[in-house]
Amino acid sequence: MPAPLCFFRFLSLDQAExxxxxxxxxxxxxxxxxxxxxxxxxxxxxxxxxITLHQIPLPGRKRALWARxxxxxxxxxxxxxxxTLHFALSQTLDGDRLPVATVDHAVLRGWLETCAQAGLxxxxxxxxxxxxxxxxxxxxxxxxxxxxVVRTGRWTGLVTEPETLGWFLNQALVEAGDAKxxxxxxWGSPPQVxxxxxxxxxxxxxEPLLQFAAGYRPETVLNLLQGxxxxxxxxxxxxxxxxxxxxxxxxxxxxxxxxxxxEHGRLQxxxxxxxxxxxxxxxxxxxxxxxxxxxKVQMESRLRELAPAGAGGGGVFLELxxxxxxxxxxxxxxxxxxxxxxxxxxxxxxxxxxxxxxxQFRQQLEQRPGIQAEMRTTQREGRMESKVTLKxxxx
Numbered sequence: 001m002p003a004p005l006c007f008f009r010f011l012s013l014d015q016a017e018x019x020x021x022x023x024x025x026x027x028x029x030x031x032x033x034x035x036x037x038x039x040x041x042x043x044x045x046x047x048x049x050x051i052t053l054h055q056i057p058l059p060g061r062k063r064a065l066w067a068r069x070x071x072x073x074x075x076x077x078x079x080x081x082x083x084t085l086h087f088a089l090s091q092t093l094d095g096d097r098l099p100v101a102t103v104d105h106a107v108l109r110g111w112l113e114t115c116a117q118a119g120l121x122x123x124x125x126x127x128x129x130x131x132x133x134x135x136x137x138x139x140x141x142x143x144x145x146x147x148x149v150v151r152t153g154r155w156t157g158l159v160t161e162p163e164t165l166g167w168f169l170n171q172a173l174v175e176a177g178d179a180k181x182x183x184x185x186x187w188g189s190p191p192q193v194x195x196x197x198x199x200x201x202x203x204x205x206x207e208p209l210l211q212f213a214a215g216y217r218p219e220t221v222l223n224l225l226q227g228x229x230x231x232x233x234x235x236x237x238x239x240x241x242x243x244x245x246x247x248x249x250x251x252x253x254x255x256x257x258x259x260x261x262x263e264h265g266r267l268q269x270x271x272x273x274x275x276x277x278x279x280x281x282x283x284x285x286x287x288x289x290x291x292x293x294x295x296k297v298q299m300e301s302r303l304r305e306l307a308p309a310g311a312g313g314g315g316v317f318l319e320l321x322x323x324x325x326x327x328x329x330x331x332x333x334x335x336x337x338x339x340x341x342x343x344x345x346x347x348x349x350x351x352x353x354x355x356x357x358x359x360q361f362r363q364q365l366e367q368r369p370g371i372q373a374e375m376r377t378t379q380r381e382g383r384m385e386s387k388v389t390l391k392x393x394x395x
Contacts, residue, residue: 009045019209030118044122048129048159099155125224129157131212137182166193167355320346327364350386
């Protein structure tokens with residue numbers, strides 16, 4: 001007979017709350033949980049702010065090769081270096097697509113090392129938004145203190161603040177198209193957002209752990225403990241050199257919820273001069289450039305030389321880069337983090353701004369002549385991250 005499940009999550013450096021198989025929620029030091037954790041299977045509920053979900057086409061026929069192929073399949077969609085990220089693959093497909101979760105190695109190591117220090121060994125680490133109760137036709141919303149946990153599908157969800165919930169829900173409804181939900185289920189009082197949707201208020205206890213446990217379905221679990229973090233691997237020996245850094249990273253994320261990291265990054269970005277941003281764009285566009293005096297003028301000169309009327313290939317690339325870069329200079333709070341071009345499509349990876357600023361930037365992009373612009377925005381660890389796709393309109 002399988003061992004009963006005990007769900008738990010961190011509240012601070014050494015404090016946690018846990019749900020025993022008898023449905024009793026307790027809070028206290030992590031070592032206290034360890035004394036009660038015999039003969040149970042521990043499930044660590046991970047904060048969704050630190051995790052990003054993706055769905056990609058199947059990367060080949062052989063599942064044994066997927067783990068190596070997935071990072072490169074997602075590389076253009078990610079801001080962080082793939083070497084710093086851990087990729088967890090779902091055991092269940094979503095049609096012909098593969099659900100994938102990404103989390104920073106240092107963050108995951110910090111969680112596991114915190115558990116090890118208290119004598120705990122989780123059997124699984126699962127994102128909280130994938131544990132909310134959910135069924136076809138519904139979206140689930142759970143207020144959890146100063147955060148809102150949302151599940152919009154079997155393999156999709158997010159965590160945001162009450163102030164930005166309405167913006168993210170409206171954006172998700174637009175992206176859902178014909179697959180919009182029939183109702184929104186809320187545990188506790190519904191958030192104060194304006195949506196043309198029916199709300200269903202659940203009468204169940206609003207205790208988050210009870211809802212996460214109720215939403216646990218083995219067939220739709222995406223366990224982060226894979227690859228180097230699998231239970232069959234002696235990961236503790238590999239963690240020893242990283243002990244201090246991993247604990248600090250994990251505690252910082254848990255206690256601060258990513259807020260201070262975002263604020264610090266925003267203040268730093270405000271100090272970066274516009275000329276420095278243009279210089280970086282020029283370096284990325286013109287490899288090998290050494291003498292940069294006025295990047296704006298030099299870029300315009302290069303565009304005139306390399307993108308004459310009727311030019312294809314590189315001309316299309318430079319024209320799209322020029323059209324996308326011109327509005328960007330008007331928004332110093334938005335930082336360009338990456339550029340990629342493939343088969344007539346230019347992708348810009350951006351960071352920063354807020355919903356209102358990003359909406360203004362999107363409107364300016366859509367007004368640019370001769371291009372089609374598409375913009376997708378997500379929030380991760382308190383940061384706004386956007387991906388802009390530009391294509392030339394058919395003549």
